[in-house]
Amino acid sequence: MIQKDVGFVIRRHNFRETSLIATIYTSRFGKISGIFKGFYTSKKEFSSHLDIFSLNEFIFYPKKSEIWLVSHADLISDYQYLRNNISKARAAGILFNLIDKTMQVWDENKYVFDLIKNCLDLIEEERELKIFYIFLIKFLTFSGFQPEFSRCIGCNNKLSRNIAFSVSKGGLICEDCFNNARDAKIISKQTSRVLSYIQETDFSLVSRVKPTPECEKQIFYILKEFLAYHFEFNELADPKIFRHIMMSFNKTDKVGYS
Ligand SMILES: [Zn+2]
Numbered sequence: 001m002i003q004k005d006v007g008f009v010i011r012r013h014n015f016r017e018t019s020l021i022a023t024i025y026t027s028r029f030g031k032i033s034g035i036f037k038g039f040y041t042s043k044k045e046f047s048s049h050l051d052i053f054s055l056n057e058f059i060f061y062p063k064k065s066e067i068w069l070v071s072h073a074d075l076i077s078d079y080q081y082l083r084n085n086i087s088k089a090r091a092a093g094i095l096f097n098l099i100d101k102t103m104q105v106w107d108e109n110k111y112v113f114d115l116i117k118n119c120l121d122l123i124e125e126e127r128e129l130k131i132f133y134i135f136l137i138k139f140l141t142f143s144g145f146q147p148e149f150s151r152c153i154g155c156n157n158k159l160s161r162n163i164a165f166s167v168s169k170g171g172l173i174c175e176d177c178f179n180n181a182r183d184a185k186i187i188s189k190q191t192s193r194v195l196s197y198i199q200e201t202d203f204s205l206v207s208r209v210k211p212t213p214e215c216e217k218q219i220f221y222i223l224k225e226f227l228a229y230h231f232e233f234n235e236l237a238d239p240k241i242f243r244h245i246m247m248s249f250n251k252t253d254k255v256g257y258s
Helices: 080-084 086-102 110-122 128-142 189-200 213-231 239-247
Strands: 003-015 019-026 030-036 055-061 067-077 163-166 171-174 185-187
Touching: 003 030, 003 086, 003 110, 019 055, 019 110, 030 055, 080 086, 086 110, 086 128, 086 213, 110 128, 128 189, 128 213, 163 189, 185 213, 189 213
Parallel strands: 030 067
Antiparallel strands: 003 019, 003 055, 019 030, 055 067, 163 171, 163 185
């Protein structure tokens, strides 16, 4: 049956002379692959350039085969500011690559769709690094990979004094369980509070959070390790990106999270 839905262009490549194939994250169907036949010739059906990051309304024909025929695409927003800001575009690009890598096709998830939209709306005004880690914490939570940030992942007790992060266990651990996790790394109490606050708080409020640079560095370290260990997603550890992100932290920081 013919369907209409909105979606973000995650990835695209040309197909033959005149057509285009794109990966799209839609509101009601999750990630889909669509072919736009005659994209470069029929201007009437496709009013959008289908740039990466753009939000469009699509008309398509869902079927069992992997690639769906898309007959219309109308641009809703192309997030123009991303074309003029390399740093924000790079941050958004990493997030889109992560969605592409981790989300299965046709696995509908309205929370993830809304999260993408909220982040692209907000990243224009806010510091990209902050939106970046808010997105990652919420994305891991909404998509079911949920790192444990509220209780000890070893004994389920409340976290109180010394708190550490264990990448192999996938969450925070208390000092009683510390010895059972060889990869545990101590983090500050503020970091643990911010992680759990971002995970549990509605997006409309969460961007008000104001962690210290030291705290942000620990959050970034935790997310980098988590994504590399559990998803083999190493883009945060890319030396060029890593250096860029580290430069945006306060230089007075003394703890070596790298
Ligand atoms: Zn414990």
